[in-house]
Amino acid sequence: MTERRPESDRTPTSNPVLRRALLWGGALAAVVLVVSAVLGLVFAGTEGLVSALIGTLMAVVFMGITAASILFANRFASSDLFVGAFFGIVLGGWILKFIVFIVLVVVLRDADWLNPTVLFLSLVAGVIASLVVDVLVVAKSRMPYVSDVQLPKPPHDE
Known part of the structure; x- marks a missing residue:
């Protein structure tokens, strides 16, 4: 049986999944960075090495911005303006990625x-x-189908 969260705790249950995605994404990005740098160096010399490093870092930064912006936006979950703040922050992150790209x-x-x-x-x-x-992180996560919902208490028998 799961423990009920107090009504005042409106922290989204997706935070651990996003943190795990950032952690594993960073670890796999390090592997991709090393492999692409070695292959770039072998096939295109120093230009290939630098190109592989820049390309992989671009991918990591752009993919990390989305998860990081959602985690940051989730900090406003207790605010009455959460929905507006959430979409403003996440869309702002996407616009930032587009401009930087x-x-x-x-x-x-x-x-x-x-x-x-x-x-x-x-x-x-x-x-x-x-x-x-x-x-993989989302598929292996144990998220309830309905999260962050408080069900009404059953009526008492009288």
């Missing part, structure tokens, strides 16, 4: 010290690894 594409587009193929492949590998982690 466009700026990086424009800045790095003609960089002579980058290998665009290695950069692209490491970015894709990082995104796929992050998605795999998210799917």
